[in-house]
Amino acid sequence: MRIxxxxxxxxxAATVDDDVTAERMSGQVRHMVTRxxxxxxxxxxxxxxxxxxAVAVIGVAATSLGGxxxxxxxxxxxxxxxxxxxxxxxxxxxxxxxTSGVPDPTTGTPALELTAASEAERGRTTTVEGALRNTGGRxxxxxxxxxxxxxxxxxxxxxxxxxxxxxxxxxxxADGRLRPGDAAxxxxxxxxxxxxxxxxxxxxxxxxxxGRLLAELGGDVVEVVSEPLPxxxxxxxxxxxxLESERALESLLTVAEETDGPFxxxxxxxxxxxxxxxxxxxxxxxxxxxxxxxxxxVPGGVTLKTTEGRYAIANxxxxxxxxxxxxxxxxxxxxxxxxxxxxxxxxxxxxxxxxLMTTTALCGTGEGGTGEALPLPAGExxxxxxxxxxxxxxxxxxxxxxxxxYPYTAVSEPVQVTLP
Amino acid sequence: MAQWEQAxxxxxxxxxxxxxxxxxxxxxxxxxxEDLVQDALVRTFARGRLTEAAALEGYVRRTVLNTYLDGFRxxxxxxxxxxLVAEAPxxxxxxAPSSARVDVQEALATLSPRQRASVVLRFFExxxxxxxxxxLALSEGAVKRYxxxxxxxxxxxxxxxxxxxxxxxxxxxxxxxxxxx
Numbered sequence: 001m002r003i004x005x006x007x008x009x010x011x012x013a014a015t016v017d018d019d020v021t022a023e024r025m026s027g028q029v030r031h032m033v034t035r036x037x038x039x040x041x042x043x044x045x046x047x048x049x050x051x052x053x054a055v056a057v058i059g060v061a062a063t064s065l066g067g068x069x070x071x072x073x074x075x076x077x078x079x080x081x082x083x084x085x086x087x088x089x090x091x092x093x094x095x096x097x098x099t100s101g102v103p104d105p106t107t108g109t110p111a112l113e114l115t116a117a118s119e120a121e122r123g124r125t126t127t128v129e130g131a132l133r134n135t136g137g138r139x140x141x142x143x144x145x146x147x148x149x150x151x152x153x154x155x156x157x158x159x160x161x162x163x164x165x166x167x168x169x170x171x172x173x174a175d176g177r178l179r180p181g182d183a184a185x186x187x188x189x190x191x192x193x194x195x196x197x198x199x200x201x202x203x204x205x206x207x208x209x210x211g212r213l214l215a216e217l218g219g220d221v222v223e224v225v226s227e228p229l230p231x232x233x234x235x236x237x238x239x240x241x242x243l244e245s246e247r248a249l250e251s252l253l254t255v256a257e258e259t260d261g262p263f264x265x266x267x268x269x270x271x272x273x274x275x276x277x278x279x280x281x282x283x284x285x286x287x288x289x290x291x292x293x294x295x296x297x298v299p300g301g302v303t304l305k306t307t308e309g310r311y312a313i314a315n316x317x318x319x320x321x322x323x324x325x326x327x328x329x330x331x332x333x334x335x336x337x338x339x340x341x342x343x344x345x346x347x348x349x350x351x352x353x354x355x356l357m358t359t360t361a362l363c364g365t366g367e368g369g370t371g372e373a374l375p376l377p378a379g380e381x382x383x384x385x386x387x388x389x390x391x392x393x394x395x396x397x398x399x400x401x402x403x404x405x406y407p408y409t410a411v412s413e414p415v416q417v418t419l420p
Numbered sequence: 421m422a423q424w425e426q427a428x429x430x431x432x433x434x435x436x437x438x439x440x441x442x443x444x445x446x447x448x449x450x451x452x453x454e455d456l457v458q459d460a461l462v463r464t465f466a467r468g469r470l471t472e473a474a475a476l477e478g479y480v481r482r483t484v485l486n487t488y489l490d491g492f493r494x495x496x497x498x499x500x501x502x503x504l505v506a507e508a509p510x511x512x513x514x515x516a517p518s519s520a521r522v523d524v525q526e527a528l529a530t531l532s533p534r535q536r537a538s539v540v541l542r543f544f545e546x547x548x549x550x551x552x553x554x555x556l557a558l559s560e561g562a563v564k565r566y567x568x569x570x571x572x573x574x575x576x577x578x579x580x581x582x583x584x585x586x587x588x589x590x591x592x593x594x595x596x597x598x599x600x601x
Contacts, residue, residue, distance in 0.1 A: 005581045008524045009544040013441030016450050025436035028458055029429050036465045
């Protein structure tokens with residue numbers, strides 16, 4: 001028998017032409033739209049930065065053609081009182097890059113002061129504020145700014161450049177004047193790509209961040225460079241791309257659509273509403289404390305209590321866990337391998353504090369799972385605290401305890417958290 | 421909703437599974453095929469300024485092909501970890517797979533990426549050898565070799581296959597009985 005190749009190929013292709021594929025593809029449209037928007041935004045941002053740079057170059061050229069700040073007519077002539085004192089490389093300075101060298105901090109006024117969290121997990125974005133402060137004794141006319149750039153530095157070399165994120169915000173003083181001691185801030189959220197391998201994010205280690213922006217002061221465009229700011233990147237040595245994590249999460253969500261399971265089993269869509277629970281947890285920690293790398297413990301992050309005047313005797317895990325859900329599916333569960341249990345003996349109205357263990361890793365990966373931990377993609381998640389107990393006796397006013405021992409998971413109300 | 425978002429939504433709804441089928445012939449893995457198509461859609465729509473549905477699908481197909489041929493580094497990395505968090509990559513459809521279809525899939529799996537792409541473009545996409553050469557940025561002679569070698573290799577697995585004399589595949593005979601994709 002001979003095989004009709006065209007028909008055979010069509011038959012093979014048709015094997016995926018079914019409702020499962022159609023539903024899965026349709027279910028990905030929203031995610032694809034987000035990815036397209038992100039790519040378009042990155043391109044738009046890149047074009048915008050180029051435009052600002054072009055404006056800066058034009059401004060400087062105009063100043064030069066006019067014979068310098070004091071010699072020319074028009075808007076490029078600065079008022080005598082607002083000429084910046086900053087001394088730095090001539091503008092236009094080249095964009096900061098892996099090969100541009102580490103810029104020296106500028107002296108004089110204004111000064112660029114950086115503020116950022118001291119550490120960030122590998123692959124996650126960091127929010128950095130650059131405050132342009134008037135450290136002199138007279139007003140400065142701050143007419144514009146742009147090209148706020150950051151580089152990561154180690155051993156006097158640029159080892160990382162901005163990548164991802166790209167959101168930048170900030171506003172100029174309303175009257176355009178920066179008074180002595182005042183500061184105006186630009187904020188950017190960014191990740192860092194490694195100079196060694198631009199396809200990967202900056203590896204864990206100790207660095208400093210150096211910031212640079214171009215400011216238009218009294219008609220001059222000047223480059224202002226910050227002092228270095230210590231910055232640590234934590235996390236695994238191996239790079240895991242955001243896309244890789246997003247796909248892993250999507251797969252988990254797809255599989256979970258058909259999987260029920262007890263809370264908090266990874267990759268299941270748990271049914272949590274089972275009426276009034278006998279025991280429940282209350283958050284003490286704020287929502288921002290619930291987002292921390294795997295293994296972080298928030299001291300006294302939750303309290304355990306009984307409900308409806310019950311008492312309870314139980315053994316409990318020494319730590320409660322922050323369980324992260326996306327679309328109702330368990331996607332983040334801190335690994336916990338308790339050697340000890342703690343006693344719980346709660347009378348009606350009493351509470352018992354528990355430390356709270358957090359995670360930002362996709363469940364099923366990393367410690368307690370298989371392979372290296374994949375970070376959960378940035379975005380919104382639902383956080384529910386969970387505490388595993390072995391209940392020995394529980395009862396309410398006028399109730400006879402049944403004396404049976406059984407496992408129980410106390411949970412908190414859900415809160416929304418955002419992973420950066 | 422922006423115009424491009426509507427276009428993306430419509431393309432996925434009306435042509436999504438056909439695109440996945442095309443990608444599936446190239447890569448041989450259902451989930452990988454979906455990934456390929458999604459990546460191609462994102463790349464195509466991120467470029468902007470594309471409005472005609474027919475042109476869009478053409479761009480997406482071209483991007484699927486290029487992504488497939490450009491290598492699997494990223495997708496290999498993904499494939500290496502996917503089993504940790506997901507089900508088996510290929511799920512059978514509602515229909516039980518026929519042995520003939522499985523044989524064809526196995527035969528396709530024996531081909532090199534360019535052989536496979538040549539066979540799929542020529543016999544599934546109905547391209548001429550010249551069009552295949554253009555799509556793969558190869559000479560027509562190279563495409564003929566890929567087709568010839570590819571089909572011979574498939575025949576080793578499947579036995580004789582029907583093919584025509586058209587397009588330079590002199591040693592095979594193609595039956596043009598397929599009415600659509």
